Amino acid sequence: SEESNIISRFQQYLQTRTDHPTPNYTQSTNFLTTQANSLSLQSQTIEFVSGKPLILLKWTGTNSNLPSIMLYSHTDVVPAEHDKWDHHPFEAHVDDEGRIYARGSQDMKCVGMQYLEAVRNLKGWDFQPKRTVYLVFAPDEEVGGHDGAEKFSLSKVFQELNVGVVLDEGLASPDEHYRAFYGERSPWWLVIKAVGAPGHGSKLYDNSAMENLWKSIENIQRYRASQFDLIKAGLKADGDVVSINMAFLKAGTPSPTGFVMNLQPSEAEAGFDIRVPPTADTKSLERRIAEEWAPTSRNMSFTFKEKISVHDASGKPVFTKTDSSNPWWALLKNAVEEAGGKIRKPEVFPASTDGRFFRNLGLPTIGFSPMANTPILLHDHNEYLHKSEYLKGIKIYESIIKAYASFDEHGRDARSKDEL
Numbered sequence: 001s002e003e004s005n006i007i008s009r010f011q012q013y014l015q016t017r018t019d020h021p022t023p024n025y026t027q028s029t030n031f032l033t034t035q036a037n038s039l040s041l042q043s044q045t046i047e048f049v050s051g052k053p054l055i056l057l058k059w060t061g062t063n064s065n066l067p068s069i070m071l072y073s074h075t076d077v078v079p080a081e082h083d084k085w086d087h088h089p090f091e092a093h094v095d096d097e098g099r100i101y102a103r104g105s106q107d108m109k110c111v112g113m114q115y116l117e118a119v120r121n122l123k124g125w126d127f128q129p130k131r132t133v134y135l136v137f138a139p140d141e142e143v144g145g146h147d148g149a150e151k152f153s154l155s156k157v158f159q160e161l162n163v164g165v166v167l168d169e170g171l172a173s174p175d176e177h178y179r180a181f182y183g184e185r186s187p188w189w190l191v192i193k194a195v196g197a198p199g200h201g202s203k204l205y206d207n208s209a210m211e212n213l214w215k216s217i218e219n220i221q222r223y224r225a226s227q228f229d230l231i232k233a234g235l236k237a238d239g240d241v242v243s244i245n246m247a248f249l250k251a252g253t254p255s256p257t258g259f260v261m262n263l264q265p266s267e268a269e270a271g272f273d274i275r276v277p278p279t280a281d282t283k284s285l286e287r288r289i290a291e292e293w294a295p296t297s298r299n300m301s302f303t304f305k306e307k308i309s310v311h312d313a314s315g316k317p318v319f320t321k322t323d324s325s326n327p328w329w330a331l332l333k334n335a336v337e338e339a340g341g342k343i344r345k346p347e348v349f350p351a352s353t354d355g356r357f358f359r360n361l362g363l364p365t366i367g368f369s370p371m372a373n374t375p376i377l378l379h380d381h382n383e384y385l386h387k388s389e390y391l392k393g394i395k396i397y398e399s400i401i402k403a404y405a406s407f408d409e410h411g412r413d414a415r416s417k418d419e420l
């Protein structure tokens with residue numbers, strides 16, 4: 001039946017082994033270009049970095065002067081610990097309830113495939129887009145996007161697409177409302193290091209490396225709790241506070257049986273994943289890091305493994321407007337509603353997506369993955385998406401693509417008057 005063909009195509013994509021650390025992009029590229037050919041979409045494979053292909057598909061609009069629509073997704077997925085799953089993460093097993101289990105079923109092979117299925121249906125109904133629609137399948141997102149989306153966003157190829165609006169990934173929603181994202185927090189990956197005099201494990205003295213680091217961790221923990229309390233009290237959403245979590249601790253003097261127990265080490269280090277909302281007071285956070293978390297007065301220093309600015313080149317916080325200055329937001333919301341979906345108030349994405357590279361250019365970019373009634377399982381064991389939600393999502397994209405591709409005002413110029 002038609003439905004089983006749709007599910008089987010999704011399974012085939014899920015079965016491509018694009019998991020890190022060694023994604024097989026040859027497999028995914030072959031699959032996607034076969035799909036593109038079956039839909040008579042022009043396809044191009046571009047390697048900004050050798051071995052990391054980006055697939056660009058084009059559905060030409062009747063009015064190609066209008067800025068185009070870019071339907072963006074990444075092809076790579078995070079690793080999966082096979083033995084901790086109920087079903088093999090790359091088999092795409094469908095259980096009796098209709099849940100499709102696979103790494104990438106939520107993040108975000110669902111979205112990439114739903115774009116294709118929606119285009120297939122629209123073509124079948126002879127829908128003619130006014131705007132050109134591009135489908136982009138990019139590599140490298142899960143490891144930072146520098147060899148995929150970033151190079152693409154800065155390329156001549158991209159410039160020539162004259163993109164007016166970008167759709168990228170969002171998150172599943174446990175309730176019946178879809179979620180959409182107009183911005184995202186920026187990762188600051190902080191490493192703090194303490195040094196101090198070594199000494200006998202029995203001795204109480206000031207200024208050991210461990211003590212110096214410990215004081216920082218205590219301070220960081222208090223700050224973390226203050227941010228988390230805002231969420232717990234219902235005052236702020238996940239994406240609206242600064243999150244900070246310890247990623248590693250590195251200290252101690254190794255011995256054949258573990259660590260030397262009666263020696264206080266002369267160096268100690270800890271790493272933190274900090275996420276900073278677009279409108280955060282970054283100056284005060286930087287001051288906090290330098291003066292409280294890694295003060296030189298306590299023999300400490302710090303470096304960033306990653307520090308993505310929350311600001312654009314002109315110093316303004318990066319986010320996409322969702323007021324009347326951005327017609328793409330209202331078009332999306334209405335299109336989702338017309339297809340029978342409900343959409344929540346737009347939010348700040350708590351982690352990072354490739355969408356940031358396009359938002360940084362000033363392009364309206366909305367993060368959206370149509371998965372309602374679904375637990376958030378991205379990067380988790382037993383990631384799954386229910387068949388019926390997947391199929392519903394295709395209808396949602398048909399509606400969005402129809403609305404976007406038919407919109408014939410010069411949307412890009414209407415986007416944010418104070419930026420022009």
Ligand SMILES: CSCC[C@H](NC=O)C(=O)O
Nearest residue numbers: 143144187306351352353
């Ligand atoms: C700095 S790029 C990191 C990208 C990654 N994205 C999805 O999980 C994240 O950790 O948010």
Ligand SMILES: [Zn+2]
Nearest residue numbers: 107108141169
């Ligand atoms: Zn993703």
Ligand SMILES: [Zn+2]
Nearest residue numbers: 078107142378
């Ligand atoms: Zn991811």
